[in-house]
Amino acid sequence: MQLDFHYYATYCAAYLAGYSHEEALDLCYSAQFVDCCTKSFLKSISATVHAATSQTQAELLDTRTDVSGLQDITRIWASFHFLPKDLYAVMPPATKTYKNKYRLICGPNGELLKETVVLAKGKSIQHAGIAMHVLADTWAHQRFAGTPSLVINNTDNNFFEILPDGTERKITFKHAPGATDDMENSVYNSTVFNTSEYSILNLGHGHAGHLPDYSFIRYRYMPAWDGYRECLKDNPSDYWKAFSQMVYAMRFLRGEIDDFETDVYDEKTIVPYREKIVSILTKRQLDASEDWKSFAEELSGEDVPDFDVSRYNEEYRYDHENSFLGRFILAALSQKSMVTNKIFSSKNMLAGISVDFKRKGFGGIKDYLRLVSDSVRAGE
C-alpha cells in the first residue's frame, strides 16, 4: 500500500471509527510515517536507529546479507510490512530452514495481527497508527514474506491481469528502476531476477512490482511456495476488507468494543459510503490520493493537509520523550520487540534473539531500555 491508503484512507477510517479530526490526522500521519522512518531519517534527527520501521533502497543495498544483516532486515519488514500469518503453520515435510521462511509468509487475520492491535490498546495515537499500517499491509502484501528469500518470494512470468470486463491480459514486467508503470498496456516495473536465495532483491513483493500496492488491480499468478497453484489477488475486495477491518480495530482501540476478534469487519459503519469507497478502490489509477483526500475532507468538513515527512522534526529536537516522534519511536520499538519475540518464541531465528526481561532481566540493545521502563511503569 502507498500514501493514498496509509494516509488519506486511514484518516477516513479513523474518522468513521469515531476519532476527532485532529486525532485522525495524527493517527494517519503515524500510519504513513511507518514507510518513512528509516535509519537515515532517524540518524538525521539523532534518534535511535533501532526504531527504524522501513529501509530505503540505498540502505538495503548497503546492508550485508550475513546472519545479523538478514535478521535486521527481517525484524523491520516482518514487524511492519509483512506481518506473519501463522508462525506455527503446518506444512508438508521440508527442511527447518525452509519452514522458518514459510512461516513468515504474510497474511490477514493471523494471531500476530490480534497481538498487534491489542498491544496498541491504551497506548499513544502513534501506536494506533502503526497498528493500522501493519493491519492494512497484511491485506496488500499477503503471500509474500518480509525476509529475503527466493524460494518464497519468487514469481514467474505467469501473471495475468483480470480487467473490469472479465477478460484477461498478460502482464509484462520490465526492470527499469524509477520508470513508471504503464497500466494501459499492463507493463509494470519489478525487481530483476536474482538466483541468490538471500539477495535483497528477493525481499517481499519485489518480483510482483507494485501490483500489491494498487487498489484497482485484480490479477492471477503463482507464488513460488504454493506448489504450482495459481492464486487470485483481488485488490479492490482486499482493500475493502482492510478498510472495514481498520474501522473495527480502531473502534476497539477507542474502547467501543471489548474484544478484538480476527476476521470481523465493521461494514455497518461504512455501508453508507460504500459506493464512494468502491469507486475510489476500483478506479484505474496509480495514485488514488486526490480521490481519498476529497472523500476525507467531505467526511469531516476539515482540511486534510498533505503528508510532510519533516513536520515533527523540530519538535523532537527539544523533547525526545513526549514529542510526536518520541511517542512514535517508542511505539515502533514496542511493535518490533513484540513481533521479534513471537518469532523467536516459535523457535525461528530469522528475526534474531529476543530476551524476555520479565524472566531474565534486561539484556541486549540499550535503546530498548526506555521501552522496558515504560512497560514496567505501566505494570505490563
Added chain:
Amino acid sequence: MKNAPESIRFRRDSHTLSILGMGVILFGFWSVFKVLAQAVLGVPLFTSTDLKELEGTGVDMNVLIIVLSALLAGDVIVRLIVGLCSMAEGRNHEKRIKRIYLVFAVWEILFEVFSVISVFIQMMKEEERSFLEMYISFFMELSALVILLEVYIAAISVRKYKKQAAKKASQGEEQATCS
C-alpha cells in the same frame, strides 16, 4: 483459478521441461568440455589397452580422431535440438517446437544407457584411470540419463494435457454451436 490436479501437473511438467531443457544442452557441452580439457591438460584420450587393441585393427589414428569429433559434434547438435525444443515446449512457444525432438530424446536415452553401463563396467575393472575420475564420469552420465528420462516423461505428460484441453475446447465449441 485452474488448480485441478491435472492443471498443477501440467504447470509442473512445463517448468520441468523448461529447466531440464537447459540441463540437456549443458550436458551436451560437457562431453566437448571433457575432451578439450583432456587435450589441454595432456591427459591421454585412450588408455594403453585401447591403443593396443587399435594397433591390431590397422585403423589410422587421424581418421579415428576425425570420426570421434564428428560423433561428438553430432551428439552436441542432437542435444541442442532436444534441449531447445523441450524449453520451447515448456514455455509454450508452439512455433519453435519440432515435434520430432522426442525421437532424438529416445535416441539419446539409449545412448546414455549404453554410456552408463560401459562407464560402470570400466569402473569395476579399475583400469589406468583413477577411481575418482571414473566415479565423476559415472555420476555425470547417470545425471544426463535421469535428465533425459525426465524430459521425455514431462513432454509426454504435457502433450497429453494439451490434447485433452484441445478436445474439451472443441467439445465446448460444438455444444455452443448446437445450442
